[in-house]
Amino acid sequence: MSTKKFLLEENEIPTSWYNIQADMINKPLPILNPGTKEQLKAEDLYPIFAEALCQQELNQTDPWIEIPERVRDLYKIYRPTPLVRAYELEKALDTPAHIYFKNEGVSPAGSHKLNSAIAQAYYCKEQGVTNITTETGAGQWGSALSFAAKVFGLELAVYMVKVSYEQKPYRRMMMQTYGAQVIASPSMSTKAGRKILTENPNYPGSLGCAISEAIELAISTPNCKYTLGSVLNHVSLHQTIIGLEAEKQMEKAGEYPDIVIGCFGGGSNFSGISFPFLRHNLLHGTKTRMIAAEPSSCPKLTRGQFRYDFGDEAGYTPLLPMYTLGHNFAPANIHAGGLRYHGAGTIISQLKKDNLIEAVDIKQLDSFEAGVLFSRTEGIIPAPESCHAIAAAINEAKQAKIEGTQKTILFNLSGNGFIDLPSYDKYLSGDLQNYALTDADIQKNLDALDK
Amino acid sequence: MSTKKFLLEENEIPTSWYNIQADMINKPLPILNPGTKEQLKAEDLYPIFAEALCQQELNQTDPWIEIPERVRDLYKIYRPTPLVRAYELEKALDTPAHIYFKNEGVSPAGSHKLNSAIAQAYYCKEQGVTNITTETGAGQWGSALSFAAKVFGLELAVYMVKVSYEQKPYRRMMMQTYGAQVIASPSMSTKAGRKILTENPNYPGSLGCAISEAIELAISTPNCKYTLGSVLNHVSLHQTIIGLEAEKQMEKAGEYPDIVIGCFGGGSNFSGISFPFLRHNLLHGTKTRMIAAEPSSCPKLTRGQFRYDFGDEAGYTPLLPMYTLGHNFAPANIHAGGLRYHGAGTIISQLKKDNLIEAVDIKQLDSFEAGVLFSRTEGIIPAPESCHAIAAAINEAKQAKIEGTQKTILFNLSGNGFIDLPSYDKYLSGDLQNYALTDADIQKNLDALDK
Numbered sequence A, B: 001m002s003t004k005k006f007l008l009e010e011n012e013i014p015t016s017w018y019n020i021q022a023d024m025i026n027k028p029l030p031i032l033n034p035g036t037k038e039q040l041k042a043e044d045l046y047p048i049f050a051e052a053l054c055q056q057e058l059n060q061t062d063p064w065i066e067i068p069e070r071v072r073d074l075y076k077i078y079r080p081t082p083l084v085r086a087y088e089l090e091k092a093l094d095t096p097a098h099i100y101f102k103n104e105g106v107s108p109a110g111s112h113k114l115n116s117a118i119a120q121a122y123y124c125k126e127q128g129v130t131n132i133t134t135e136t137g138a139g140q141w142g143s144a145l146s147f148a149a150k151v152f153g154l155e156l157a158v159y160m161v162k163v164s165y166e167q168k169p170y171r172r173m174m175m176q177t178y179g180a181q182v183i184a185s186p187s188m189s190t191k192a193g194r195k196i197l198t199e200n201p202n203y204p205g206s207l208g209c210a211i212s213e214a215i216e217l218a219i220s221t222p223n224c225k226y227t228l229g230s231v232l233n234h235v236s237l238h239q240t241i242i243g244l245e246a247e248k249q250m251e252k253a254g255e256y257p258d259i260v261i262g263c264f265g266g267g268s269n270f271s272g273i274s275f276p277f278l279r280h281n282l283l284h285g286t287k288t289r290m291i292a293a294e295p296s297s298c299p300k301l302t303r304g305q306f307r308y309d310f311g312d313e314a315g316y317t318p319l320l321p322m323y324t325l326g327h328n329f330a331p332a333n334i335h336a337g338g339l340r341y342h343g344a345g346t347i348i349s350q351l352k353k354d355n356l357i358e359a360v361d362i363k364q365l366d367s368f369e370a371g372v373l374f375s376r377t378e379g380i381i382p383a384p385e386s387c388h389a390i391a392a393a394i395n396e397a398k399q400a401k402i403e404g405t406q407k408t409i410l411f412n413l414s415g416n417g418f419i420d421l422p423s424y425d426k427y428l429s430g431d432l433q434n435y436a437l438t439d440a441d442i443q444k445n446l447d448a449l450d451k
Helices: A051-057 A069-075 A087-093 A114-126 A140-151 A162-167 A169-177 A191-199 A207-220 A233-253 A268-284 A346-353 A364-378 A384-403 A418-428 A439-449 B051-058 B069-075 B087-093 B114-126 B140-151 B162-167 B169-177 B191-199 B207-220 B233-253 B268-284 B346-353 B364-378 B384-403 B418-428 B439-449
Strands: A016-018 A064-066 A083-085 A098-103 A131-136 A155-161 A181-185 A224-226 A259-263 A289-295 A305-310 A319-324 A358-362 A408-413 B016-018 B064-066 B083-085 B098-103 B131-136 B155-161 B181-185 B224-226 B259-263 B289-295 B305-310 B319-324 B358-362 B408-413
Touching (some): A016 A233, A016 A268, A051 A114, A051 A233, A069 A114, A083 A233, A087 A098, A087 A364, A087 A384, A098 A233, A098 A384, A114 A131, A114 A140, A114 A233, A131 A140, A131 A207, A140 A155, A140 A169, A155 A207, A162 A169, A169 A418, A169 B364, A191 A207, A207 A224, A233 A268, A233 A408, A259 A268, A259 A384, A268 A289, A268 A346, A268 A408, A358 A364, A364 A384, A364 B140, A384 A408, A418 B169, A418 B418, B016 B233, B016 B268, B087 B364, B087 B384, B098 B233, B098 B384, B114 B233, B131 B140, B131 B207, B140 B155, B155 B169, B155 B207, B162 B169, B162 B181, B169 B181, B181 B207, B207 B224, B233 B268, B233 B346, B233 B408, B268 B346, B289 B384, B305 B439, B319 B346, B358 B364, B358 B384, B384 B408
Parallel strands (some): A098 A408, A131 A155, A131 A224, A155 A181, A259 A408, A289 A358, B131 B155, B131 B224, B259 B289, B259 B408
Antiparallel strands (some): A016 A064, A305 A319, B083 B098
16 A cells, blocks of 8 residues: 655654745845835834734745744644645546645644744733734634634734624634734724724625735834734745745655645745745756636636735735735635735735746636545545645646656645535535636726826 | 654554453443344444444454555545654643543544444445445534545435424535535435334434434445444544554553543443453453443433343344443434434443443533533644543643652543534533433333333
């Protein structure tokens, strides 16, 4: 019998995260103050984020950042995660390709988000912070941070977009079970929320509004910091633990990936699985293809524009150099809520501009078709976000069959789908659809940015 | 940093299950034909179950039953499961006890049930069976069997108690995602169902009714067999993979358990974790305490009677020698649905009668208090069933603190609680309660059996 799961011992958990900025020839462009257009320094971000995280955010020199011992200790709750050879899926596809996946769904909160949540909570605690805030839409980040905050004894307030709060009660329940305070946004607890509710008592909420509430609470509360689960460089940094483990595990499997795939929302899990392998492309001449799989209804990398834009809908953040559909872009209501983001992080954007990574777009129905096939072969019901990576991997495996080549494909299974089962139910009942997006729609939205 | 998870390689997955019947001095009493009161032989069960399973059921001579290679191969999807030292929980309890748990919640269907589902589907397939049936209440068994059936290309019909079908949509969705046909019971697809529906169109269903529908379909359909997820000896046999792995892992941890704990419904997960350690008590003079943790609202081991009784509410099964509250016992509607069963399996019953195992009862509110503490320390939100084992482990750890002794406690975390979050929500909102059960209530129910 052949080995299916390639495991590591806990003492093989990497001791440093990989900071790809140090190895990039073209560094990410600076982030700017929207008023003065001046380049921001780490200190400018101190009022919002923990200092160590601000320094990590702008560190373009050190390729390795040591993982604090307490963080590694907590990683052991679920790390190292398994690397799995998908034999049953290969058989169903009748492909010569070898398909591997890294299973981040074994994390207790159900996704890779805990990798950065533990780190961010740690640095906040170290700095003497007592309270943290964040916003959450689909809820994977909020759930992970709720557990991390509890472990470090931090009080956490999560602003959850009101419509998600009502439609996704399981996510709210998970955060509350971990002990977080969950507030439907807009709320009466902030000026921003009160203003919106006064004007429109039935406003369903938005990520932009939830971000501004969370930031307002952070800067108006003593010993309180704001945290974010994707897009930013320090988040990608923490997620490299995924690829660094996978690198050791592929070695145990006696293979090296020709293709590395991750689903793509703001970039955290794709960065995590791909950067450690991209390092060898940058430094050692390997030619592994890195493929970001984004939803066709939110195609910033495949059809967006590289330019300065805000990271949030309301325009409260610094200006970021990114591939974007425009911060005012309203993505269709697909079930992969974690991929409904208008822009890509600054590192990913620069790498895409320099053709060092690729991107593909996946239609909603194709993503669920892939997810159901994966469930019925490998047994794991994937998060709708992860279904995009699976669909891209299946496409590559089918291509390998056509070409008759034995490709080695690695994708990241970013999360499990236990609490996303209603979306599978809708798919199997024929109640889901694809969403068309014309070039004119995209251009119109981008043109609005310049007005 | 100390090791938290003790892992095994796939080639360390045990190659045989352990059949404790062979090592018991007092064997379980025979099961009887309810009409003739004659002892049943394996052949008498062939019309209902796969032949290999009937033979395993009554095998009192072979201590080791080889695990077929294909079953071991599929076990590798999630096995070996981790053995985890619960350092964070120990710290919260400030106990000198060392607490370990075996994490069966990493199974893709979310619980230990897959251990027997894969085996049962395998033996059915080997025998040329094409269709299988089962019933499910809480849904963990139905979910696991749905995946196992799909992998072996078997058509599966699951009769799900109608009230659960309506109240637990996530479980139904999971089974359908795996490709099973799920029928709310009572249904119009069987004589038994039609009869009930004709008499009472609004009948909410019961496990007894679902069992009779599933058995009727199995015996009236060519190439169709019935399967069961707990209570029976062959199910306990398959579950011993849990304890056999744990035995190797405790050795890696350099410890041996003083106490082994599992929650108790029909007995499958408790048997699984405890029998391999009990073997050393029986054969080698160790004195590990084995504790079955049952809900105080369904206390067959702590307050039931040892006697012959039916395995199902409606009285369709053979007569089983068991600790029972009476097959007509209607347990309170606690959230640990998997523990709402009136009797204990015949092996467990004999072991309890011979004082070779212990039992404790846990109140519903205490079980959730334990589950929330575990979530906030170890990160994993446990299934409500598993919370009973955690509560019992916490009680033993507190006792160790009082006595100032360093006990080594091992419990089985039989499943995760992702799709049971509404029960946590109710607990945290103060909407759950304990259920009192007087001796008179129990006696009245048992007396009715003799009428």
